[in-house]
Amino acid sequence: MIRTKLESRLVGARKNLPKGAKAVLEALQKAPGMLSARDLSFRMKLSHHTKEEQSKSPGLTTIYRSLELLTRQGLVQAVSFGDQEKRYEVVEPGCHNHHLVCKSCKKSIKLRECLLASLEETIKRDYGFSVSEHLLELFGTCQSCELGTNLDNTDRR
Amino acid sequence: MIRTKLESRLVGARKNLPKGAKAVLEALQKAPGMLSARDLSFRMKLSHHTKEEQSKSPGLTTIYRSLELLTRQGLVQAVSFGDQEKRYEVVEPGCHNHHLVCKSCKKSIKLRECLLASLEETIKRDYGFSVSEHLLELFGTCQSCELGTNLDNTDRR
DNA sequence: TCATAACTGAAAACGGTTTCCATTTTCTCT
């Protein structure tokens, strides 16, 4: 069977990811929240133990490339908070999340559903505009920070 | 009367803006849409005619500082589309806008009202989270691009 | 008018991301 690598990826999807991308996906799955590329690189190095092993974890370039690939495949979502740095998280294939980001403890809560899905037809009606993508992140204070009961200072984005 | 410059700014608000900030605000008011800092710098230079005058238009540093000041005062809004570059636009003091950004003609339409205002109490109820800020931009295709009737190619962001 | 605070701009630093390019790994077909 003649089939380019690109083609088999489209068929096999996440089965035949390059080694680097697999490693990135795994690291991202283990992570407690969203990670920047640099965070990822750091965590992946730590998860190896000997110095030799550490040198085996993918370089930043590969991490960026893998994130791009995984994002294209819909396995990972890039999240932008309006600052320079993008964060990444694993998603249900093809789905996306929005977040409540606590400005105090920096933790983020995933919204259980996309608030905009229903609004997009209203927009089509009112503005004649077909929405295909959107950016939505909410910032504020989470319950435990508001009540002062939050004892966990982990900066867990 | 003893009053620091900072204090009088808080009182006089937009009256006694520094020269650079005034110029930036004016340029932003004249602009057809959102402008990046670099766009602004470019346009401000063009709006002066002789070489000598051009050298009088504020440098990039001052532009960034002015934008920061104007944003703090609520006269200008920084808009993030999830890419590197921030764009700025004049707003009704203290208000904010969201946009429908056409991926084809790059023009953006201001939403007539904030779609989230009503949702924020739902969020408080469902998640115990108090939203104080949010990021919302919508991307897709505007009516004239969809119908193929858009003859205007101006990249007017 | 003098002293101080505010403002400005050029250049350098910065931080996240992308590109370049030479090397290594993996795949595919015999």
Place this chain on the structure above:
DNA sequence: AGAGAAAATGGAAACCGTTTTCAGTTATGA
């Protein structure tokens, strides 16, 4: 298994928007 092609990789450099630094200028208030 082996040869040749395609894909993947990593370090260094480039990039790009933004911020900082610092020295000089301008405005303000007593």
